[in-house]
Amino acid sequence: MSTPPDEYYTAERWQNWVGRLREEDFNPEEEDSARFLWNLRDDTAIAVAKIVTDAEDEELAEESALEKLGQMRDIIFAEVEFDDEDKTMLIQSVQASLEPVISAAEEYVANAPADEASAAEYVNAAIDAGNEDELDAAFAYCAQAGTRIFAGDEIDTSVVEEIENALVLDWVNGLDSLQSALADPEVVEEED
Template sequence: MSNPPTEFYSEERWQNWIDRINDEDIDPEDESSARLLLNLQDDTAIAIAKIVAAYDDGELDQEEALEEITDVREIVLDDVDVDDEEKRLLVDGVQTSLVCVFFAAEEYVANGPAEEGSVNDYIGAAADAEAEEDLDAALGYAAQAGTLIVDGEELDMTMAEELEYGLVTEWINGLDSLQSAMSDPEVVEEDE
């Protein structure tokens, strides 16, 4: 009898992070608060990186990998139970950053890495599309950049600094977490 597949992410895991955010005084200017939010984001990106790696290694077939990504996305992008409006906005920012991570992973599993262009080309195209208020196209380009990151290409974060703040810069933030997760998929420890 084969072993049951590993659980890549759970509702309980996500809820533990949300509980910590609820319990702590969060100040985005404070390093430990910023780290908590980044860890929340990185933890999810690591789960996605592990799913993609399991797919690449043949441990999951395409359909299973896509189902796993969908499961994580449904947990993470669901409405959160956070009473404090400022904290809710911060969690919402993390969720926004992760949207592109999910799309990139799905695109990678479904169609492989983008065949033409570089990460920077796609990020530039995403920024142009956002400027024209074509957010679907912007997300599509950002996801293509993500497929290349999954495939081992580097994301140059200095490019993000040149962009006007908006959804694309949020998505780049998520892709940066994905890049870290792909190179070092170690679990972020939830400090008790």
């Protein structure tokens, strides 16, 4: 079922991904499982990117864009539990990776991109803060980096090798999905 043009992301779309995760055997060490998680994250980031792009192109009013981002936030961050603790951790990791993506989108639409540094500098600051267990600061830097990515900046994803904190790693992976979504905003098709 395709999404109507005025719906950017639906609960049904999210639940389709969650349902697949629930039904199948997943091992994040295997390529197919890792690809599934990337596709889930990318699919969501693409929807966020489309909302922001439509707001930039004035096809969507600022208030409507923020409302749609809020609706996505409600869908994506609703608690999901599985009988399998590993699957619960996997979905929580995906949800965490999408937090700075949506926060950056809201900030970008409501205000403007952060302007005190480049996306790469914000990511490096986030990594440093995360390594010092300053997670609030690390998250803020990731969200600021996201606003810069919306403005056209790019980050070098090889920085993930330097990240010690798992949560910061999730956040930077989310920014990578956002960067990919803006470069190639095609809907990720769920594989049967």
